[in-house]
Amino acid sequence: SQQGEEDPQALSIQEGENATMNCSYKTSINNLQWYRQNSGRGLVHLILIRSNEREKHSGRLRVTLDTSKKSSSLLITASRAADTASYFCATDLSGSARQLTFGSGTQLTVLP
């Protein structure tokens, strides 16, 4: 069953604009991670935010976590054509099922 669901499914923006993707989940988590996948390639880890953290930054990336709403957002500022990829959130569920569950992803296209 899908734990994390990204929104929107697809996003198209112009270079230089900001891109915001959202992830909602259903049950309590230990942490939430964001990954990026270029077409036909493996996933690359971007950032991890723990359940007791509200915001985290890494370069042009900003991730927020709202555990009361069971949601997270990934903001990419000043986007570049090279940011074109699929972005996935992955949740580490609280409890005994200690494994990551991936959402279905947001396909981001940055137009030059």
Next chain:
Amino acid sequence: DGGITQSPKYLFRKEGQNVTLSCEQNLNHDAMYWYRQDPGQGLRLIYYSQIVNDFQKGDIAEGYSVSREKKESFPLTVTSAQKNPTAFYLCASSKGVTDTQYFGPGTRLTVL
């Protein structure tokens, strides 16, 4: 040069044949995973292993088998019992089951 490798990159199989996908890591990670990805979809967990000689079924284990005889290696066999095996297969490893996962480049399996 540390990392996680998968081979082959492309694999073609006739219906009714078993096929084994290779995954090797030299990151000294305890945990390893196999995921399946269908076009436009997220990742679904097939099997994972937290430690040598131990592995657990994921969400879609039917028709697949794995072994973990060495820490570095986690091969996946797609058996003839798997009804729809054509997909992109991704292997990953992590220090522990809830840590950042590092992905291989993937194997695209096509059943003819």
